[in-house]
Amino acid sequence: MTFVINILLWLFVGVLALVAALRGRLLLHEGLRTGVIEFLHLLPRIGIGVIGSGYIAEVLPKELIAPWLGPESGLTGVLIAMLAGALTPGGPVVGFAIGAAALKGGAGAPQVIAYSTAWALYAVHRLVLYEVPMMPPRIVWLRALVCLPLPLLAAALAILIGKP
């Protein structure tokens, strides 16, 4: 699976590079340069994220995860997971790290989906730091309002369809 994804991704890179090259050498160089620089910028942050997630996994109270967020916890577990997601502070790594650790510690997949979706969508810090300064405030509030039920819906869909 991972191998297939790698092939697909690099095929896509190849096609895009070809399109850029057809439009001019400069565009091709610019694209490759920006991509590699972005990659080098991300490298240390990803490293910290991966190592940090190992520590988070150790710190999480495992004896609480299975009964409260396990596959048997159902809707209550989903709601607890949503609340936890809303309370998790920001950044692109923390929520995924905790979610993955919880999954390994016995949490159910729909509950983990509810957690990471709530964390990504509610993201109060992102709302205050980026959305409100960059967009009309009323659109931001509307966005926040309609997002409230979404983690629940994603989890419900996950429970209904089940993991293949």
Next chain:
Amino acid sequence: MLFAAMLPKVLAGCCIGAFVTLLLPREMVARWVGHESGMAGLAIATAFGFILPGGPFTAYPVAGAFLLAGADAGTVVAFIVSWTVIGYTRALVWELPFFGSDFVLWRMVMALPLPILAGVLARIAVRAGFPVNAPDDEARKEP
């Protein structure tokens, strides 16, 4: 091991992001979503949220451009939700290393209807009287 396995994907993701940013005609997309206010508008906004690379610094200005181009609140909401829950950069760079490709793909399939749903909900809210275009927003900015 985990770290080394994910590097080719992250590098590919960064290159795709750089090329998409260079090649994609943003003005054209803004014009599309501006004119399409029906379900097609929501679908285009969702697709664009999926392919748009980068973090909040890239996404919110684009959302602002959509508004300027005449897109309605529902379309903008669909775009932001799409970028948040199914955006490929976030999934590729940050989510994949922790969860592995099977779980991430499955989660993204579960999240696929969310942007359209959010757009529809936003349109319902606006129709029910949510004040998106209240005049006092502009007034408040003036000292």
